[in-house]
Amino acid sequence: MPAQRLNDARAALAQAEKQWKGSVACSVDTESRVIAHVFGDIPLSRNISIGGFAPIGLHEVICGHDMGAASVLAWQLAQIGSGKPDGKPVHRSVFWIRQRRAIDQGGFYHLALPETPVTRPRPLMLTVDHQVTALWAGEEIAKSGQIASVILETTDYDLTAARRMQLACEAGGTRMIVLRRALPHAGRLMPSSALTRWKIEPALGTQQNMTGNIHYLSLIGGRGVRPGSWKVKADATTLSLSVVDPLEDRLSQNQSIYT
Amino acid sequence: MMSPPEIPRVITRVDNRGVFICALNAAAQKAGVHGGMRLSDARSILPDLDNIPEQPDLYDSHLARMIRVMDRYSPWVARDRDLHNTTLNGDAGLWLEITGGSHLFGGEGPFITQILQDMKRRGYAARVAIADTAGAAWGGARCHPGKEADRILSLPTDHAIAAEFPVSSLRLSGDIIALLSRLGLKQLGDITPLPRANITTRLGPDVLLRLDQFYGRLPEHLNFELPDHPWLIKQGFGEPLGDAANLAHAIETLIARLCSDLRNESLGLRRLIVRCTQVDGHTHTITTTTGTPCQSETHILRLLAEKMPGVDTGFGIEQIIVYAPWVEHVAFRQVRLDRQQDDTSDALALAQLIDRINHHLGPNDILYHSAHHASHLPERAVIRQPPTGSIKPERLQDVPLPKRPVRLLEPPEPVDVVEYNSTGSPTRIRWRKMLIDVLWADGPERICPEWWEYLDRDNYAISQMTRDYFRICDQKGRVLWLFRSGHAGQDIWSVHGLFAG
Structure with a gap:
């Protein structure tokens, strides 16, 4: 039995080493600050294995019928890898690639973003017509090594594309967040080689229970990930998340209601 | 050349046959003098005719200056050498290859107008036409019946216009034109229906050659004047390059030479033109532009590699021209001891990445x-x-x-408001064919039109009206940004964005 544990520990260590090998894309201090800012009191360490948020690699954010919260989550995840490897305060760019009519919920509006405690990089926006161009650009940017993070907003893509993106991210030391719709594939989500797969959906509201900033955040899969789900509340000012238990009323005292 | 019209003036050329008029002004022409006339004959018409002996060097210098002026419109300018040698009217001609460049001047019509104004300002009279082939442009400039700015000949469309051009628009010799005239063939439309074999037999090969060049059935090789530019490398090949690998190697060598020269002068290129000329006169031009001054041949070759598969070597490439028309000074960069470019600099590498992406994008893609x-x-x-x-x-x-949505719908999508409450905010809407119950609404936030701005956009109708914005939450938990515009009693409701919460 101890031998088995030792082997498991070695395997976990090897996995962590593989993910982090020679290319830490940001200072640990910056990363932990961003994670603390975004996820607040969500106990992610129980669900994500050694290595934590691997700064390099492919991550997915899956949205349902609401793109707003998913966009913010993708943006916040992209911030994690935006520092310089040597920890200097210079920040590398974030590319936001959007395929027109892919998700059909408008374009990212950067004026909605609040000022974060960590100085954020300025996004470079790329809007394309075709998925092929979006995938090509995503791969080219990811493997260039000059960009901290890439957010790719495209139609549903296949496992081959996901694998290529993952390899490109590893080659260039880049983090890529793919924003995709939750399209079922034979009753299940399309397989992917993403390191983490997130899903965020707004909580349903009723006349008695008026929501609007309450979401269900799920970590639905990935490598070395234990799935988990949280009911979270989005802070309207900072766009950060916090666990809701019990569910709180979204309305503050100074908001007016018309129903 | 324009001169004061009240003094009849000619330029004369001396050869073994005597003294001939080779150029004349409008006053002399009006009096009955014409090019090719002996000076003694012209003097019998106008005894006080002002005569200037021809100065070929002066003519060449004027033409070279004009070519430099035309470089503003296109880098590819060719002079009409035959015109000066064969005609004796004092005309000079220039061909400009403007493929893909006329939009920079507002289109083909404004392009012609601008050239004419430019020439007039410099004291020259000119006729300008745009066509698909050099021969058609030559004919169009002289024979097109349209107004000055409308002399645009697109051959499949304007076939009827071209058919009415006189045969002199084919750049044939005087003897052939006279022969055609005797046969009653006065317009292009008279020649084109004739059997090709008969034309060659009766009139010689020149007529068919020029006719085919006019209609683009045969290529016409123009000798473009290369500017006296330090960043232009021209390489001819005794044995034409027959395959793509050899062509790529030749271009690689030339680019390396150009980049080396640029590095020595601390310059970087912003635009590069590579022109490959086939043995049959066909040319293929590749133009590439960089976002920042570039000295790295690796980067330039990578950009060119995207377009190189489109180059057809045909029967072989006999000449390659590599030209950097736009160069800029490069800020000091630390170079490595082996003299190789240090590409690890973040800003430089990012600029190169942006170049690569820009070159790959389609016409509607934007970065x-x-x-x-x-x-x-x-x-x-x-x-x-x-x-x-x-x-x-x-x-x-x-x-x-104020609070703004994370996703903005552009343009706003119209919605039908099914029910309102007493305060005027919607309680039930139909958006994208779905009925949505509004749980709560927050607002309104009034945005007034910017009347001080010139409103000339697609959404002019919406922009000129006051908008009342509401944040509404539906039963699915989405928070939408809805606005009301329109005149009183005729509200137009639209969804403009989605919030994150």
Whole structure:
């Protein structure tokens, strides 16, 4: 039995080493600050294995019928890898690639973003017509090594594309967040080689229970990930998340209601 | 050349047959003098005719100056050498290859107008035409019946116009034109229906050659005047390059030479033109542009590699021209001891990445930085800035913003409001064919039209009306940004964005 544990520990260590090998894309201090800012009191360490948020690699954010919260989550995840490897305060760019009519919920509006405690990089926006161009650009940017993070907003893509993106991210030391719709594939989500797969959906509201900033955040899969789900509340000012238990009323005292 | 019209003036050329007039002004022409006339005959008409002996060097210098002027419109300018040698009217001709360049001057009509104005300002009279082939442009400039700015000949479409051109528009010798005239063949439309074999037999090969060149059935090799430019390398090949690998190797060598020269002068190229000429006169031009001054041949070759598969070597490439018409000074960069470019610099590598992406994008794809513009209207508050160079700030410090959605629908999508409450906010709407119950609504936030701006956009109708924005939450938990516009009693409701919560 101890031998088995030792082997498991070695395997976990090897996995962590593989993910982090020679290319830490940001200072640990910056990363932990961003994670603390975004996820607040969500106990992610129980669900994500050694290595934590691997700064390099492919991550997915899956949205349902609401793109707003998913966009913010993708943006916040992209911030994690935006520092310089040597920890200097210079920040590398974030590319936001959007395929027109892919998700059909408008374009990212950067004026909605609040000022974060960590100085954020300025996004470079790329809007394309075709998925092929979006995938090509995503791969080219990811493997260039000059960009901290890439957010790719495209139609549903296949496992081959996901694998290529993952390899490109590893080659260039880049983090890529793919924003995709939750399209079922034979009753299940399309397989992917993403390191983490997130899903965020707004909580349903009723006349008695008026929501609007309450979401269900799920970590639905990935490598070395234990799935988990949280009911979270989005802070309207900072766009950060916090666990809701019990569910709180979204309305503050100074908001007016018309129903 | 224009001169004071009241003095009849000619330029004469002396050869073994005597003294001939080779150029004349309008006053002399009006009096009955014509090119090719002996000077003694002209003097019998106009005894006080002012005669200037021809000065070929002066003529060449004027023409060279004109070619430099035309470089503004196109880098590919060829002089009409035959015209000066064969005609004796004092005409000179230039061909400009303007493929893909006329839009920079507002289209083909404004392009012609601008050239004419430019020539007039410099004291020259000119006729300009745009066509698909050099022969058609030559004929169009002289024989097109349209107004000056409308002399545009697109051959499949304007076949009827071309058919009415006189045969002299084919650049044939005087003897052949006279023969055609005797046969009653006075227009192009008279020649084109004739059997080709008969034309060659009766009139010689020149007529068919010029006719085919006119209609683009045969290529016409123009000798473009290469500017006296330090960043131009021209390489001819005794044995034409027959395959793509050899062509790529030759271009690689020339680019390496050009980049080496640029590095020695601390310059970087912003635009590069590679022109490959086949043995049959066909040419293929590749133009590439960089966002920042570039000295790296590796980067340039990578950009060119995207377009190289389109180059057809045909029967062989006999000449390659590599030309950098736009170069800029490069800020000091640390070079490695082995003299290789240090590509690890973040800014430089990012600029090269942006170049690669820009070269791959389609016509509707755009790469930009978002910047904040001081405007109340949400769609105008964000403007697009180029990815390289100086840009406006991402957020203006002195312009406070109320809460804005994370996703903005552009243009806003219309919705039907099914039910209102007593305060005028919607309680049930239909959006994208779905009925949506509104749980709560927050608002309104009134945005007035910017009457001080010139409104000339697609959404003019919406922009000119006051908008009342509401944040509404539906039963699915989405928070939408809805606005009401329109005149009293005729409200138009639209969804403009989605919030994150």
